[in-house]
Amino acid sequence: MSTSNRLIVRGACAHDCPDGCSFISEVENGKVVDFYANPDHPITQGWLCAKVRPYLDRVYAPDRLQYPMRRVGPKGGNQWERIAWDEAIDEIAQRWTEIIDQYGGAAILPYSFSGTLGMVENMAASNRLWNRIGASGLERTICDAAATAACKHTLGGKPGMDPREVRESDLLLIWGHNPSSTSPHFVPLMREAQRNGTFVVVIDPRRTRSARAADLHIQPNPSTDAALALGLIDLIFAAGRHNEPWLETHTVGWRALRERAAEYPVERVAQITGLDETVIVELAERWMNATTPLVKFNDGIQRSQNGGQTIRAILALPAVTGHYGKRGAGAFYSESSVVVWNGEALGKFSECPPQPRIVNMNRLGAALTGEITDPPIKALYVFIANPVTSTPNAPKVIQGLLRDDLFTVVHEQFMTDTARFADIVLPATSQLEVDDVVKPSGHRHIHFNKAAMQPLGEARGNWDVQRQIARKMGFTEAWFDQTNIEVAREVFDATRRTNPWLSGIEFDDLVAKGWVPYTEPDETSTFNWPNLNFGTPSGKIELYCESMIPLGVDPLPDYVVPIEMVDRKTDELVLVSAAAHHFVSSSFANQPALRHKEGTPALEIHPTDAANRNIATGDELLVENDRGWCLLRANVTEDVIPGCAVTTKGYWSQGSLAGRNVNWLTTDVLSDLGNQASFHSNLVRVRKLSPEEFEARLADNGVELALTPA
Numbered sequence: 001m002s003t004s005n006r007l008i009v010r011g012a013c014a015h016d017c018p019d020g021c022s023f024i025s026e027v028e029n030g031k032v033v034d035f036y037a038n039p040d041h042p043i044t045q046g047w048l049c050a051k052v053r054p055y056l057d058r059v060y061a062p063d064r065l066q067y068p069m070r071r072v073g074p075k076g077g078n079q080w081e082r083i084a085w086d087e088a089i090d091e092i093a094q095r096w097t098e099i100i101d102q103y104g105g106a107a108i109l110p111y112s113f114s115g116t117l118g119m120v121e122n123m124a125a126s127n128r129l130w131n132r133i134g135a136s137g138l139e140r141t142i143c144d145a146a147a148t149a150a151c152k153h154t155l156g157g158k159p160g161m162d163p164r165e166v167r168e169s170d171l172l173l174i175w176g177h178n179p180s181s182t183s184p185h186f187v188p189l190m191r192e193a194q195r196n197g198t199f200v201v202v203i204d205p206r207r208t209r210s211a212r213a214a215d216l217h218i219q220p221n222p223s224t225d226a227a228l229a230l231g232l233i234d235l236i237f238a239a240g241r242h243n244e245p246w247l248e249t250h251t252v253g254w255r256a257l258r259e260r261a262a263e264y265p266v267e268r269v270a271q272i273t274g275l276d277e278t279v280i281v282e283l284a285e286r287w288m289n290a291t292t293p294l295v296k297f298n299d300g301i302q303r304s305q306n307g308g309q310t311i312r313a314i315l316a317l318p319a320v321t322g323h324y325g326k327r328g329a330g331a332f333y334s335e336s337s338v339v340v341w342n343g344e345a346l347g348k349f350s351e352c353p354p355q356p357r358i359v360n361m362n363r364l365g366a367a368l369t370g371e372i373t374d375p376p377i378k379a380l381y382v383f384i385a386n387p388v389t390s391t392p393n394a395p396k397v398i399q400g401l402l403r404d405d406l407f408t409v410v411h412e413q414f415m416t417d418t419a420r421f422a423d424i425v426l427p428a429t430s431q432l433e434v435d436d437v438v439k440p441s442g443h444r445h446i447h448f449n450k451a452a453m454q455p456l457g458e459a460r461g462n463w464d465v466q467r468q469i470a471r472k473m474g475f476t477e478a479w480f481d482q483t484n485i486e487v488a489r490e491v492f493d494a495t496r497r498t499n500p501w502l503s504g505i506e507f508d509d510l511v512a513k514g515w516v517p518y519t520e521p522d523e524t525s526t527f528n529w530p531n532l533n534f535g536t537p538s539g540k541i542e543l544y545c546e547s548m549i550p551l552g553v554d555p556l557p558d559y560v561v562p563i564e565m566v567d568r569k570t571d572e573l574v575l576v577s578a579a580a581h582h583f584v585s586s587s588f589a590n591q592p593a594l595r596h597k598e599g600t601p602a603l604e605i606h607p608t609d610a611a612n613r614n615i616a617t618g619d620e621l622l623v624e625n626d627r628g629w630c631l632l633r634a635n636v637t638e639d640v641i642p643g644c645a646v647t648t649k650g651y652w653s654q655g656s657l658a659g660r661n662v663n664w665l666t667t668d669v670l671s672d673l674g675n676q677a678s679f680h681s682n683l684v685r686v687r688k689l690s691p692e693e694f695e696a697r698l699a700d701n702g703v704e705l706a707l708t709p710a
């Protein structure tokens with residue numbers, strides 16, 4: 001379409017955010033001159049979040065990588081020479097071929113996660129080339145794996161809903177989730193519901209933006225939510241307000257659950273969670289008295305070592321009162337499994353060798369430093385991810401990346417903490433430069449993102465680069481010739497054949513319109529269980545879940561103290577590192593204006609904990625544990641509870657004090673279910689530094705330190 005000589009192009013935000021916004025670029029002479037929200041989209045509603053509104057600052061940033069580079073000087077030394085694309089592709093293909101000859105394809109590890117969620121640029125690009133090579137698989141469990149597994153075992157899938165249905169909820173528990181920052185387009189819907197009488201409770205140890213908007217804010221000790229959920233369930237059973245006929249028909253093991261919950265009388269729950277008994281009783285009563293109670297959660301709540309069982313306990317609550325399958329009620333986690341792309345079309349598995357092994361992404365540092373052998377990882381290809389910043393146990397990751405015998409390629413938009421350690425850096429496109437299909441996790445619309453401009457400089461898309469490498473390596477499959485739109489069409493059509501939610505949508509129509517709602521399924525749909533046919537082995541909600549047993553997990557939900565906290569010392573604080581308002585993980589954290597708005601990396605600490613340590617707001621703090629340390633500025637505030645300190649994730653180590661961010665402290669121990677990262681099971685010691693000590697620490701730059709051999 002064009003108005004005068006301006007081209008209007010519809011695109012879709014592919015950042016890791018449930019909202020999946022629709023946006024518009026106006027293009028003049030090949031340059032995007034205006035960028036704004038699509039006013040017609042029912043969820044975007046004409047506005048974009050603080051992060052993406054200034055997207056053109058990102059696309060045209062002076063520090064965008066624009067051509068391939070090869071390292072000169074030591075690893076991590078950040079010295080580069082410009083090379084041509086042909087040279088880069090030749091070198092990668094040659095090095096990998098040598099590695100495959102000597103060690104096999106398993107010695108190559110692709111590392112990708114959430115820089116874009118596009119079907120082609122993320123999913124196809126995380127599968128096709130790697131499957132063809134027979135490379136190591138990556139177990140992608142840094143974000144939502146414990147909850148995903150808990151939902152699968154308990155309900156047979158993730159509970160979702162159209163977010164607009166919240167207007168039909170009379171009680172909304174937002175449990176360990178901060179939509180005001182992480183899913184902002186939910187907030188106007190929540191506000192509308194509140195105006196119409198919905199009572200909103202936020203359960204979070206920190207007074208977040210969302211908590212400020214709630215009618216009631218409950219602040220349990222971190223990682224104790226399973227005890228709280230079981231305590232509520234006990235009160236409901238004790239009051240005889242459970243829905244016995246419903247439980248009989250639709251669940252397995254409700255009597256056993258009742259017995260388990262009886263181990264959580266309100267006095268014990270108060271002691272574990274740190275909450276007043278009256279608060280727990282009030283919450284239970286609100287739930288019992290509601291007609292359409294809904295619990296909404298996301299991923300923060302499950303990022304601890306007991307995250308899986310925590311979600312199992314929370315999912316049991318709406319079952320006890322029989323609220324699943326009712327509009328506006330039950331549980332709302334994610335819409336991401338409404339449509340699951342056809343795996344074969346995406347990954348061409350049947351034409352490729354079997355995957356030789358799988359490496360857990362949360363243990364990247366361990367994997368690179370000896371945990372994975374036979375063969376060891378000899379080549380790493382990172383794209384749509386920034387593991388040095390975002391993965392737990394950063395010092396270990398850096399130690400691995402410094403290995404002389406590791407050949408590391410990073411495909412990036414910017415010189416991230418990770419790119420700094422590459423042997424070859426390749427320039428990546430932005431969302432305005434590629435065609436892709438985007439499927440949001442927070443609502444029921446599908447989007448086509450049309451490229452609005454040519455790639456900046458010599459930037460190339462993920463799939464584009466990978467198919468060039470494939471050709472150079474001698475792979476002749478025709479599907480390596482497919483452009484983004486051809487891949488998208490093939491995967492879309494293959495998925496549509498079996499998925500009723502896409503059945504009424506033509507790919508060309510999607511491309512032409514930019515976004516379309518999913519087709520409303522008929523009553524036979526198995527998603528969200530309108531017929532209460534759950535996708536578990538029993539077809540029921542598995543409160544007692546046999547499939548937990550082989551995993552070594554209690555078949556009933558329970559509160560288990562995280563391993564990290566078993567021997568907690570009195571001076572240790574639990575450090576939660578939650579989402580920043582102005583970044584998405586570490587994306588955007590390099591943009592000066594957004595970084596300025598987010599402010600200096602800080603540690604929110606309760607006045608009691610601060611007084612015990614003689615800490616005042618503005619003090620420079622040393623935050624440390626046996627894994628590492630970082631420097632944060634004190635923010636003494638009652639927004640957090642005693643014993644719990646909070647900082648934000650996403651700040652890059654470069655530019656952070658002493659070259660270290662919070663992931664220099666976080667553990668790479670995996671959670672109880674799903675092999676999930678357990679960032680929030682993180683005990684730290686905190687003390688104020690004298691000016692001299694602070695100066696000495698500042699001089700101890702993280703990356704240079706890592707460069708010094710032990």
Ligand SMILES: Nc1nc2c(c(=O)[nH]1)N[C@H]1C(S)=C(S)[C@@H](COP(=O)(O)OP(=O)(O)OC[C@H]3O[C@@H](n4cnc5c(=O)[nH]c(N)nc54)[C@H](O)[C@@H]3O)O[C@H]1N2
Nearest residue numbers: 176177178182203222223298299300578579581583584585
């Ligand atoms: N602005 C912004 N938006 C984002 C992101 C971002 O970085 N910034 N990240 C995106 C990604 S990758 C994801 S996965 C989602 C995450 O979305 P959310 O889950 O909403 O975000 P988090 O901030 O990780 O966690 C939510 C809250 O959990 C609380 N919390 C932590 N531990 C506990 C606990 O034990 N119990 C309870 N009750 N609460 C706890 C934290 O204090 C935090 O306020 O957001 C996405 N959207």
Ligand SMILES: Nc1nc2c(c(=O)[nH]1)N[C@H]1C(S)=C(S)[C@@H](COP(=O)(O)OP(=O)(O)OC[C@H]3O[C@@H](n4cnc5c(=O)[nH]c(N)nc54)[C@H](O)[C@@H]3O)O[C@H]1N2
Nearest residue numbers: 113114115143383384385386390411428577585586587649
């Ligand atoms: N301490 C702590 N750490 C956390 C968390 C936490 O709660 N606490 N949360 C975790 C969670 S939930 C998640 S999801 C992970 C996210 O971790 P990652 O998936 O590593 O995400 P980002 O750190 O945002 O890095 C994404 C990178 O992709 C790049 N990129 C964007 N688009 C493209 C593209 O099209 N092509 C290429 N090649 N690159 C592109 C961006 O520039 C950015 O540098 O972080 C985790 N880290």
Ligand code: SF4
Nearest residue numbers: 013017020021049052
């Ligand atoms: S990050 Fe989320 S809220 Fe912001 S534009 Fe993208 S989808 Fe919308």
Ligand SMILES: [Mo]
Nearest residue numbers: 016143144299
């Ligand atoms: Mo995430």
